[in-house]
Amino acid sequence: MTKERVDVNSIDWKNVLPLYVQDDKILSGKWGPCPFCTGSSTFRVVWERRGKGGSGWYCAKCGTGADLVSLIHEVTGKPLPELYDELREKRYNQGRAPTTFIPKIPTRPEKSPEEQRATLRNTWESSLPFTEDSPVWKYLSHRVPGLRIEWLGPDVRYHPGLTYRNSDGKYKGRFPVMLQRLVAGGDKLARTLQRLYLTPEGQKVPFVDEKGKSAAKKQMPSPDGPAGGSTRLNNAVSRTLALTEGSETGFAVVAKHENKIEVRSMLDCGNLSRADIDWCRYDTIFIYADRDREQEKRALKGEDGEGGVIKIRPGEYHAGILAEKLRTMGKRVIVIASVQEGVDFCDIWKLQYERRAQRLAERAVRQQEKERLRQQAQEFRRAA
Numbered sequence: 001m002t003k004e005r006v007d008v009n010s011i012d013w014k015n016v017l018p019l020y021v022q023d024d025k026i027l028s029g030k031w032g033p034c035p036f037c038t039g040s041s042t043f044r045v046v047w048e049r050r051g052k053g054g055s056g057w058y059c060a061k062c063g064t065g066a067d068l069v070s071l072i073h074e075v076t077g078k079p080l081p082e083l084y085d086e087l088r089e090k091r092y093n094q095g096r097a098p099t100t101f102i103p104k105i106p107t108r109p110e111k112s113p114e115e116q117r118a119t120l121r122n123t124w125e126s127s128l129p130f131t132e133d134s135p136v137w138k139y140l141s142h143r144v145p146g147l148r149i150e151w152l153g154p155d156v157r158y159h160p161g162l163t164y165r166n167s168d169g170k171y172k173g174r175f176p177v178m179l180q181r182l183v184a185g186g187d188k189l190a191r192t193l194q195r196l197y198l199t200p201e202g203q204k205v206p207f208v209d210e211k212g213k214s215a216a217k218k219q220m221p222s223p224d225g226p227a228g229g230s231t232r233l234n235n236a237v238s239r240t241l242a243l244t245e246g247s248e249t250g251f252a253v254v255a256k257h258e259n260k261i262e263v264r265s266m267l268d269c270g271n272l273s274r275a276d277i278d279w280c281r282y283d284t285i286f287i288y289a290d291r292d293r294e295q296e297k298r299a300l301k302g303e304d305g306e307g308g309v310i311k312i313r314p315g316e317y318h319a320g321i322l323a324e325k326l327r328t329m330g331k332r333v334i335v336i337a338s339v340q341e342g343v344d345f346c347d348i349w350k351l352q353y354e355r356r357a358q359r360l361a362e363r364a365v366r367q368q369e370k371e372r373l374r375q376q377a378q379e380f381r382r383a384a
């Protein structure tokens with residue numbers, strides 16, 4: 001007898017997977033520990049795979065990803081032929097209880113909200129102001145030319161040594177950190193702290209994530225995340241406010257305006273669109289939008305999209321959401337979009353600054369040359 005093949009992609013996995021695997025994270029489709037490797041938050045189930053159809057899994061650490069039969073096989077240990085028989089005959093797990101998933105690396109217990117708040121407070125209280133010879137200032141002044149230390153605002157501080165662990169929880173050492181506090185309107189305490197880990201020489205620490213990208217920046221665990229909180233990067237007070245996603249872009253705006261306008265950074269575009277700021281203090285708001293690569297996004301009500309999907313550039317999209325909200329509040333809003341993909345204002349400022357420095361240097365050289373010729377002419381005159 002020839003067995004008909006099982007069309008794995010036609011299975012209603014949202015209802016079938018729970019009959020085999022018991023685990024809240026896996027079944028929710030959120031990032032969590034990987035059943036195949038030691039990644040602690042690198043794995044997730046994708047209920048609707050783009051392009052391939054059906055459901056599957058993806059892990060940023062061990063790579064490939066496949067359909068959910070391989071996941072059930074890994075977690076339950078059930079031989080594949082038996083599994084395929086059950087799926088074909090719809091005798092899912094033969095009515096037995098699902099297997100509880102046990103990660104290869106035990107996850108550390110999460111701190112309670114109170115413990116998280118206490119850690120945020122202690123970390124901030126044990127930090128120091130920037131000093132000229134600190135690794136944080138070495139880093140920042142190199143990254144953002146023209147910036148001055150006396151312009152720095154109340155929400156950026158220097159921590160001489162915080163523990164760095166990679167995503168598997170492995171201890172990597174203690175490093176100097178640039179701390180960025182995100183405070184929401186009406187709050188005194190930080191919603192969360194952003195850490196940028198540096199070497200004593202003022203370079204980003206060389207650690208990378210599962211995708212090979214720099215993992216020098218880490219957000220501290222907090223009960224609500226950034227929740228619209230912002231970082232006041234400079235000490236200027238003005239009726240004009242500039243908002244940026246990242247702090248480096250923000251510091252570049254401070255340098256460009258020579259600390260004449262208040263600048264806040266929002267961490268990322270999602271948090272930018274939720275900005276929770278005391279808006280009555282400002283009349284004009286500049287929003288610097290990063291130009292990210294185009295992404296697909298599920299269309300919301302009122303948004304036109306083919307098959308319920310629209311293409312957006314996240315930075316510009318989220319800046320637009322905030323701009324619209326502020327305009328209905330009667331504010332003057334100017335969205336400043338980067339023209340080149342992947343190039344933010346910090347990169348542009350660096351170029352502008354270098355060109356300006358070059359122009360000044362060239363002018364100085366021309367001046368010197370003129371002076372030399374003038375003196376030469378004088379000497380000739382004297383000799384004649």
Ligand SMILES: [Zn+2]
Pocket residue numbers: 034035036037038039042043059060061062063
């Ligand atoms: Zn993995």
